Amino acid sequence: MPTQHRIERALQLGLQASRQTGHPPRLAAAMQHAVFPGGARIRPKLVLAVALACGEDDTELTDAVAAAIELLHCASLVHDDLPCFDDAATRRGLPSVQRAFGERLAVLAGDALIVAAFQCLALGTRRHLSRLPGLMQTVCQGVGMPMGIVAGQAWECEPQVALRDYQQAKTGALFAAATMAGAQAAGAEGLDWRALGEQMGQAYQVADDIRDVAFDAALLGKPVGQDLALGRPSMARELGLEGALAEFHRLIELTLAIVPVCPGAARFRQLIRLEADRLVPQKLMAERLAERLAAAA
Amino acid sequence: MPTQHRIERALQLGLQASRQTGHPPRLAAAMQHAVFPGGARIRPKLVLAVALACGEDDTELTDAVAAAIELLHCASLVHDDLPCFDDAATRRGLPSVQRAFGERLAVLAGDALIVAAFQCLALGTRRHLSRLPGLMQTVCQGVGMPMGIVAGQAWECEPQVALRDYQQAKTGALFAAATMAGAQAAGAEGLDWRALGEQMGQAYQVADDIRDVAFDAALLGKPVGQDLALGRPSMARELGLEGALAEFHRLIELTLAIVPVCPGAARFRQLIRLEADRLVPQKLMAERLAERLAAAA
Numbered sequence: 102m103p104t105q106h107r108i109e110r111a112l113q114l115g116l117q118a119s120r121q122t123g124h125p126p127r128l129a130a131a132m133q134h135a136v137f138p139g140g141a142r143i144r145p146k147l148v149l150a151v152a153l154a155c156g157e158d159d160t161e162l163t164d165a166v167a168a169a170i171e172l173l174h175c176a177s178l179v180h181d182d183l184p185c186f187d188d189a190a191t192r193r194g195l196p197s198v199q200r201a202f203g204e205r206l207a208v209l210a211g212d213a214l215i216v217a218a219f220q221c222l223a224l225g226t227r228r229h230l231s232r233l234p235g236l237m238q239t240v241c242q243g244v245g246m247p248m249g250i251v252a253g254q255a256w257e258c259e260p261q262v263a264l265r266d267y268q269q270a271k272t273g274a275l276f277a278a279a280t281m282a283g284a285q286a287a288g289a290e291g292l293d294w295r296a297l298g299e300q301m302g303q304a305y306q307v308a309d310d311i312r313d314v315a316f317d318a319a320l321l322g323k324p325v326g327q328d329l330a331l332g333r334p335s336m337a338r339e340l341g342l343e344g345a346l347a348e349f350h351r352l353i354e355l356t357l358a359i360v361p362v363c364p365g366a367a368r369f370r371q372l373i374r375l376e377a378d379r380l381v382p383q384k385l386m387a388e389r390l391a392e393r394l395a396a397a398a
Numbered sequence: 399m400p401t402q403h404r405i406e407r408a409l410q411l412g413l414q415a416s417r418q419t420g421h422p423p424r425l426a427a428a429m430q431h432a433v434f435p436g437g438a439r440i441r442p443k444l445v446l447a448v449a450l451a452c453g454e455d456d457t458e459l460t461d462a463v464a465a466a467i468e469l470l471h472c473a474s475l476v477h478d479d480l481p482c483f484d485d486a487a488t489r490r491g492l493p494s495v496q497r498a499f500g501e502r503l504a505v506l507a508g509d510a511l512i513v514a515a516f517q518c519l520a521l522g523t524r525r526h527l528s529r530l531p532g533l534m535q536t537v538c539q540g541v542g543m544p545m546g547i548v549a550g551q552a553w554e555c556e557p558q559v560a561l562r563d564y565q566q567a568k569t570g571a572l573f574a575a576a577t578m579a580g581a582q583a584a585g586a587e588g589l590d591w592r593a594l595g596e597q598m599g600q601a602y603q604v605a606d607d608i609r610d611v612a613f614d615a616a617l618l619g620k621p622v623g624q625d626l627a628l629g630r631p632s633m634a635r636e637l638g639l640e641g642a643l644a645e646f647h648r649l650i651e652l653t654l655a656i657v658p659v660c661p662g663a664a665r666f667r668q669l670i671r672l673e674a675d676r677l678v679p680q681k682l683m684a685e686r687l688a689e690r691l692a693a694a695a
Binding site: 118119120121122123124125126127128129132176180183185186203204205206208209211212213215216217219220222223226227230231233234237238241244245246247248249251252254255256257258259262266270 | 415416417418419420421422423424425426429473477480482483500501502503505506508509510512513514516517519520523524527528530531534535538541542543544545546548549551552553554555556559563567
């Protein structure tokens, strides 16, 4: 079954409980809106790619882990879009959950998605129970305190913060959880895949900064220029577009260099290269740089 | 070790990860503020009481389960107090988390507490891994969709709702999770304890309604008259104080009547009676009723 189809099916399954008899219908609709249609599904794709590279032996388990990671990502987006944070009107080209369903249901949808993620893990491991505690530890570390994505978001509320620590927690943590959990889903050692996940998270964060300055809103599916508008730290502002592009490619090369020894390493490296060009298309970037040079001349 | 001490120690342990190196300090402080000092700790006490009644064989596991349930309860209070819901200024006699730390950290503290709860379950079950999936299912049902406390809160955002369904989800669900998880922590069958937990949740909800109209703010540790002010359904408004008291005692008697056969049933019944009188002190209620009769005469 194609990767994309596996992920969407696992996510539908993950939200199944929210549509069982007796549920409040607007909350179920808000959860559905938060998860479908998705963005690039980059984290669950990473889970599947790592599990495959490690010699996956239980696709149902891999899919459940991928869904759990994506549900947690969706939960964080819903809460990040709240009026007290970004007050985002749109997300993935549609109204954000808080705009479509109101602030209260956005808070609750985020909460319910976190719970649904853990439910996925519990159900998905029924044939490999011994993998559940490690997977839970990985996921909790990627999301919670002291250095998961919730902690990353909290650094925005602190008077002082180092850019790299902030980005590591805000983005790198869930990428690391995705690669580690992918390995663990296949019965492999999660820790071997941690550095790679962190590296990819950094690369993705730089890509996000680049896209925020170099893409237009239609291409991005959300408002552009948000980092500048909200005074958030940004590599593209710090280093300029050219510097940020160089940093992105350096991080991708580093990522490729540390792929652990595993049965599917070559194919995995190929996937990383494809994903890098999808995130930051070389052709488009060359055009943008040329435009800037022309404007500056 | 006395019950209260076990619970506080388990909660401290449950928040330990949030204070590890690298954490954002204000989020850690907000989480601490959300959990300490506690209220009556009625749900974790219930976990311990049921586990003991069922012949507890791993106190570390029971304590971890009790902490998980209480952390989830605290998370729900922090989110319920947000400006978009109750906008509560105080909680347990102190500023609410949103007032003390701001709305953003209140959202994140709630999220991080949910994650911490699942981390407790994963760590607590290391000697009895086979109990983890059942415990997770119980906890997810008590908190998430379709009928956990998050769903209960979401019914406040629906145009139509039946009072009993709303209260069952909003309060009963976590009580049922507490009794079921208490049994499961001891290796017993959780389902046998579900009806009792739901019944106790109903009794507690009626007690809460009674306290909202019959207690003053100092005694309650939070603003009184909130149900009326916020237009929330309330048994004490629906039936009057006398009617609500009768309903409360009826529910407690029902609860006592359905205690499952277990080694510690007699002691468990005694604990329920003590807790009922702590929640709704008979002497104080007699005084309040006499005052109302005198005022009406």
